[in-house]
Amino acid sequence: MRELQRILQVFEQCQQAGEHTAMATVVQTSGSVYRRAGARMLLTQQGEMISAISGGCLEADVLARAQPHLQGNSDPTVVRYDTTDHEQDLLVGFGLGCNGMVDVLIESLSDEKAASQLTFIQECWQSHQYGAIATVFAVEGISQLTVGSRIMLKADGTVINQIGETEITETLIADTQKAITAHQPFIQSYSWQEGSISVLFEVIAPPLPLLVFGAGFDAIPVVQFAKQLGWQVTVIDHRPDYLIRDRFSEADQLLECNPDHPDDYQHLLTSQAVAVVMTHRYISDFAFLKHLIPSAVRYLGVLGPQHRMQHLWKDLAQLEIAMTNQQRVYNPVGLDLAAETPEEIALSIVAEIQAVIGGGSSNSLRDRAGSIHRRLEHSWVKLESSS
Secondary structure, three states, X not given: OHHHHHHHHHHHHHHHHOOOEEEEEEEEEEEOOOOOOOOEEEEEOOOOEEOOOOOOOOHHHHHHHOHHHHOOOOOOEEEEEEOOOHHHHHHHOOOOOOOEEEEEEEEEOOOHHHHHHHHHHHHHHHOOOOEEEEEEEEEEOOOOOOOOOEEEEXXXXXXXXXXXXXXXXXXXXXXXXXXXXXXXXXXEEEEEOOEEEEEEEEEEOOOOEEEEEOOOOOHHHHHHHHHHOOOEEEEEEOOOOOOOOOOOOOOOEEEEOOOXXXXXXXXXXXXXXXXXXXXXXXXXXXXXXXXXXOOOOOEEEEOOOHHHHHHHHHHHHOOOOOOOOHHHEEXXXXXXXXXXXXXHHHXXXXXXXXXXXXXXXXXXXXXXXXXXXXXXXXXXXXXXXXO
């Protein structure tokens, strides 16, 4: 998320300066690789590379291949980097040793159709809604379709169709909707009598809303770590002396409110939000929790030992707030990282949130069987021609 935010920022700066840019996007991978499909890198005329599509091995070659695109006069192209042949890998000079294959789409952002993907992402974030982008990256025998053409769909139903009215348009829109609904990217290939195409379906998720209840000194590194991940952070407290910009310069919002008056923050308790309660005051924690526990937030962490939380559960039960949602409550909050300092504790909290929302196990990757990345599904669909 943070790297894409940086790409958008630099792209806007280049636009204002009249500087040409190009985009390199990983559209397909197989085997062992560093980045998966959807990873982007912005390239500028000044030779800057914003973000990365590998561990640093491919970037220089991609920049060299992107020079025609940086002049704004080249059609989108796909470059394949194949390291499955170790001897060939060493021969061409990459020396990746990954035993994988990476297809990279390079396109000029002087082309409004290519640049519109960044506008679309920005609009999804600003409206706090999911979206999906379907990018055609391989075409065989279909004259009316070109590499780099896209269908972009927002959760509210808004469709941007760069493909036009073809036999496959309706199918692509439906599959783009599937990506939004499942919140899962995938690759799909389609074939019919005239030829075939391959399409990458990406999910555009809005920045994760993190609500930090409590503006103590240990909340500061939580905000800092969360912003490094590109999350949208709101700090909520009733103490104006604590809730100041000098302490939380990176927070998106500082909200001063009485814990017993939920109307001030109730609108933030959505099904996309995550929350951490760390006021260090039993009464304040109780006041916030009696509204947070019945809410729709997808993760709720509570700072403090288990015996303190047991007392809170007993007091909450008197308000008929049951423990039915106890699995959603993480206490003590954070992963077991042997954390002691505020920064270490903040790291454990943010890491736990990432593991929960990302579906990770929180175990060491050393102990994970198979690939450390989620496998992107790739399947074929045969379509019947209407002609």
